Amino acid sequence: MSGRLLRNAVLADEENDLFPASLLDRLPNQRQENGLLVRPLRCTDYDKGFIQLLSQLTDVGPIGRDQFLSRFYSMKSVGGYYVVVVEDLDLEKVIGSSTLVVEQKFIHNCALKGRLEDVVVNTSYRGKQLGKLLVTTIAQLAKRLQCYKLSLDCRDPLIPFYESLGFRREPGNANAMNIRIETATEQSRL
Ligand SMILES: CC(C)(COP(=O)(O)OP(=O)(O)OC[C@H]1O[C@@H](n2cnc3c(N)ncnc32)[C@H](O)[C@@H]1OP(=O)(O)O)[C@@H](O)C(=O)NCCC(=O)NCCS
Incomplete structure (x- = not known):
């Protein structure tokens, strides 16, 4: 590939x-x-x-291409969303994903806090250390972006998985609490 074509290809990827x-x-x-x-x-x-990969994690809904693109460009323009994927280059298929969301704070001298979200590996590729690769990539990215902390919520059976990757339940500070809100989108789906 010529220098100009290579530069154009890099720009297109960006x-x-x-x-x-x-x-x-x-x-x-x-x-x-x-x-x-x-x-x-x-x-x-x-x-x-x-x-389809995300649907192996939770209910995703019937998202069309336009809806996907609209959310993608919204995340890109707002900033602070780092969705990292693994692609199987032979099959041209995304087979793993995890997300770092970076929250801007006033506390701790205007610090940045990271949240690990939506970790999933395609069922056919599980047990090959890809979940571990995705989580460590997010942890290293959070460090590179100078987040002071990386947090996550998970179901009980996954505690050993995340503990094996360095996450700790801090005594007296290990409770996730939620209010479930029925949104208009959810109501229209019922
Ligand atoms: C959880 C998940 C991402 C793990 O992906 P994976 O690619 O199979 O995991 P890895 O192969 O990288 O496993 C790394 C290590 O964690 C261990 N591990 C994996 N899943 C585990 C679990 N549920 N509980 C305990 N340990 C687990 C593995 O045994 C492995 O240990 P080793 O390094 O000693 O061999 C995958 O099972 C998945 O997509 N699950 C459905 C979606 C989900 O629940 N995501 C988490 C939301 S919080």
Whole structure:
């Protein structure tokens, strides 16, 4: 590929990526699998099975391409959303995903706090250390972005998984509490 074509290809990727791919460069302890690529979510991932992958985590709903793109560009323009995916390059399919959301605070001298969200690996690829790769990538990215803390909520059976990756339940500070709110979107789906 000529220099100009290569530069155009890089620019096209930057436009398509949710966040700059360079943020994932040279993260420590990264293991690049054969034929698998760890990269930012791209606007083209609707056609690579991203929504079907998320449906292995929870109810996603009948999201069309326009809805996906509208949310993608909203996340990109607001900033602070880092959806990291694993693509199987042979199948051109997204087979793993996890998200870092960076919250801007006033406390702690205008600190940044990270939240780990929506970790999922396609059932056919589980048990190959990809969940671990995704979570460690997010933890390293949070560190690179200078978050002072990375938090998550999880179901009880997953506590050992996250503990094995360095997360700790802090004594006296390990309760997740929620108010479930019935939104207009949910009502219209019923
Ligand atoms: C949880 C999930 C992401 C793990 O992905 P995975 O690719 O199968 O996990 P890995 O192969 O990277 O496992 C890494 C280690 O964690 C362990 N582990 C994986 N799932 C575990 C679980 N549910 N409980 C305890 N340990 C677990 C593995 O045994 C492995 O240990 P090892 O390093 O000693 O071999 C995957 O099972 C999944 O997508 N589940 C459905 C969605 C979900 O529940 N996501 C979490 C939302 S909080």
